[in-house]
Amino acid sequence: xxxxxxxxxxxxxxxxxxxxxxxxxxxxxxxxxxxxxxxxxxxxxxxxxxxxxxxxxxxxxxxxxxxxxxxxxxxxxxxxxxxxxxxxxxxxxxxxxxxxxxxxxxxxxxxxxxxxxxxxxxxxxxxxxxxxxxxxxxxxxxxxxxxxxxxxxxxxxxxxxxxxxxxxxxxxxxxxxxxxxxxxxxxxxxxxxxxxxxxxxxxxxxxxxxxxxxxxxxxxxxxxxxxxxxxxxxxxxxxxxxxxxxxxxxxxx
Amino acid sequence: xxxxxxxxxxxxxxxxxxxxxxxxxxxxxxxxxxxxxxxxxxxxxxxxxxxxxxxxxxxxxxxxxxxxxxxxxxxxxxxxxxxxxxxxxxxxxxxxxxxxxxxxxxxxxxxxxxxxxxxxxxxxxxxxxxxxxxxxxxxxxxxxxxxxxxxxxxxxxxxxxxxxxxxxxxxxxxxxxxxxxxxxxxxxxxxxxxxxxxxxxxxxxxxxxxxxxxxxxxxxxxxxxxxxxxxxxxxxxxxxxxxxxxxxxxxxx
DNA sequence: CCTGTTTATCGTCAGGAAGACGACTATGAT
DNA sequence: ATCATAGTCGTCTTCCTGACGATAAACAGG
Numbered sequence: 423x424x425x426x427x428x429x430x431x432x433x434x435x436x437x438x439x440x441x442x443x444x445x446x447x448x449x450x451x452x453x454x455x456x457x458x459x460x461x462x463x464x465x466x467x468x469x470x471x472x473x474x475x476x477x478x479x480x481x482x483x484x485x486x487x488x489x490x491x492x493x494x495x496x497x498x499x500x501x502x503x504x505x506x507x508x509x510x511x512x513x514x515x516x517x518x519x520x521x522x523x524x525x526x527x528x529x530x531x532x533x534x535x536x537x538x539x540x541x542x543x544x545x546x547x548x549x550x551x552x553x554x555x556x557x558x559x560x561x562x563x564x565x566x567x568x569x570x571x572x573x574x575x576x577x578x579x580x581x582x583x584x585x586x587x588x589x590x591x592x593x594x595x596x597x598x599x600x601x602x603x604x605x606x607x608x609x610x611x612x613x614x615x616x617x618x619x620x621x622x623x624x625x626x627x628x629x630x631x632x633x634x635x636x637x638x639x640x641x642x643x644x645x646x647x648x649x650x651x652x653x654x655x656x657x658x659x660x661x662x663x664x665x666x667x668x669x670x671x672x673x674x675x
Numbered sequence: 676x677x678x679x680x681x682x683x684x685x686x687x688x689x690x691x692x693x694x695x696x697x698x699x700x701x702x703x704x705x706x707x708x709x710x711x712x713x714x715x716x717x718x719x720x721x722x723x724x725x726x727x728x729x730x731x732x733x734x735x736x737x738x739x740x741x742x743x744x745x746x747x748x749x750x751x752x753x754x755x756x757x758x759x760x761x762x763x764x765x766x767x768x769x770x771x772x773x774x775x776x777x778x779x780x781x782x783x784x785x786x787x788x789x790x791x792x793x794x795x796x797x798x799x800x801x802x803x804x805x806x807x808x809x810x811x812x813x814x815x816x817x818x819x820x821x822x823x824x825x826x827x828x829x830x831x832x833x834x835x836x837x838x839x840x841x842x843x844x845x846x847x848x849x850x851x852x853x854x855x856x857x858x859x860x861x862x863x864x865x866x867x868x869x870x871x872x873x874x875x876x877x878x879x880x881x882x883x884x885x886x887x888x889x890x891x892x893x894x895x896x897x898x899x900x901x902x903x904x905x906x907x908x909x910x911x912x913x914x915x916x917x918x919x920x921x922x923x924x925x926x927x928x
Numbered sequence: 929c930c931t932g933t934t935t936a937t938c939g940t941c942a943g944g945a946a947g948a949c950g951a952c953t954a955t956g957a958t
Numbered sequence: 959a960t961c962a963t964a965g966t967c968g969t970c971t972t973c974c975t976g977a978c979g980a981t982a983a984a985c986a987g988g
Binding site for chain 2 (some may be wrong): 428429431432433434435471472473474475476478510512513514515516517524526528601667674
């Protein structure tokens with residue numbers, strides 16, 4: 423394949439973001455409202471074009487920062503307060519996925535703690551956190567304020583579903599669930615993350631035994647807190663371990 | 676983002692293939708020799724441009740068929756003799772990964788049984804199966820015939836490493852290892868697949884208990900065969916189950 | 929102050945799965 | 959006949975999990 427610009431068709435390349443967080447015991451995703459056709463007025467995943475001199479991950483981190491103010495977590499860099507986990511998810515390139523032109527979208531998955539000030543972007547009406555089950559509802563779904571939130575534009579329902587499935591399976595065998603937690607958190611808060619992402623109830627005693635017994639998963643900080651009423655809980659931060667062995671088992675049924 | 680062709684830079688989009696098989700107890704990948712610059716004469720992964728009206732998976736399947744004669748396995752279609760598992764792996768888009776122009780490559784992973792007639796493509800000198808450890812050797816590596824096979828062109832060493840890691844982890848919790856086997860195979864042959872992919876030795880008795888005790892993994896065909904000398908073994912084919920629960924545990928250390 | 933409620937944490941017990949490994953079986957090679 | 963090679967069946971111990979009782983430390987309300 424010699425270098426011949428006419429030998430290949432030009433593509434537009436975008437990054438789309440599945441940004442997940444846990445709010446009020448529910449797994450939520452970031453959605454933006456489209457201002458122009460196609461799919462004008464419909465909700466979509468945040469994203470944008472990759473620039474000519476930009477790496478894919480860089481483009482995803484830039485879009486993430488623009489939409490949420492979150493920084494992608496750099497393992498080599500300093501520990502940031504507003505850091506989110508960011509990884510590539512999959513690439514979607516159906517010739518008809520965008521009616522305007524041939525667009526290949528490299529979807530990324532970001533996991534973020536619940537933002538203390540949930541002010542993603544400047545325009546509150548055009549960006550929102552929505553429970554993923556509302557966004558993925560097969561029937562027409564409505565948000566808390568009664569606004570229609572589905573179906574998502576383009577193939578974004580498929581992308582979101584893939585991202586949710588990736589998150590659900592990845593917290594089984596990695597310590598990624600801590601990406602949904604603030605820097606310091608309790609075992610109960612971590613358990614509620616698992617419960618929200620998986621949509622199941624977990625036994626608090628067995629969960630406590632499992633996470634505290636896995637070396638490198640949690641590091642006690644020494645402090646204690648009462649955040650939900652009840653007995654104060656120990657505070658932990660994420661340990662260095664990234665892989666959980668043996669994994670956290672997701673209840674079947 | 677209104678439709679404005681000048682608002683985004685054009686990209687070339689390619690598919691690259693990590694085609695893996697098990698030959699002579701070693702995990703091998705398909706490599707092609709480059710005929711033109713850049714990296715002329717170096718080995719690379721097979722791949723090519725995505726056509727203007729083509730889905731990414733379709734493009735990968737087309738390249739796979741062109742290079743190997745293998746068909747991508749379609750779960751809805753008939754059972755083909757020369758069927759390989761094909762899935763998207765990851766996308767690589769560093770601005771400098773191709774010195775000629777901006778190329779985004781959507782890498783795919785294919786798993787194939789050892790071909791009875793290992794004649795991939797027409798030109799035997801330009802296509803070969805090479806053990807992945809030779810291709811990934813940090814030092815300059817040489818193939819069986821003493822020919823230099825590393826370093827691979829472009830970022831293909833990274834792509835290959837990612838594909839190998841995907842295969843290694845995926846056979847843990849799925850029945851994907853059967854994709855390396857012919858339609859009918861013995862427990863011992865399946866075990867040698869695991870041993871080759873993971874590079875470890877497994878206990879034949881525990882392995883036998885595990886795979887025959889997992890419902891839906893293996894279906895006995897009734898026949899028996901002696902392929903390696905020794906007592907004849909039962910023949911099986913892959914069952915319908917795709918997920919292994921509990922998973923096959925990869926020995927640590 | 930006392931009691932009930934909530935959340936956290938520790939302990940116990942039975943069942944299942946896996947690693948280590950002995951034993952037996954059915955072929956081919958010498 | 960004997961040995962080597964592979965396949966298959968069992969046993970035993972250990973570890974992990976799920977189910978669940980019990981205790982601890984906070985708060986709310988009478």
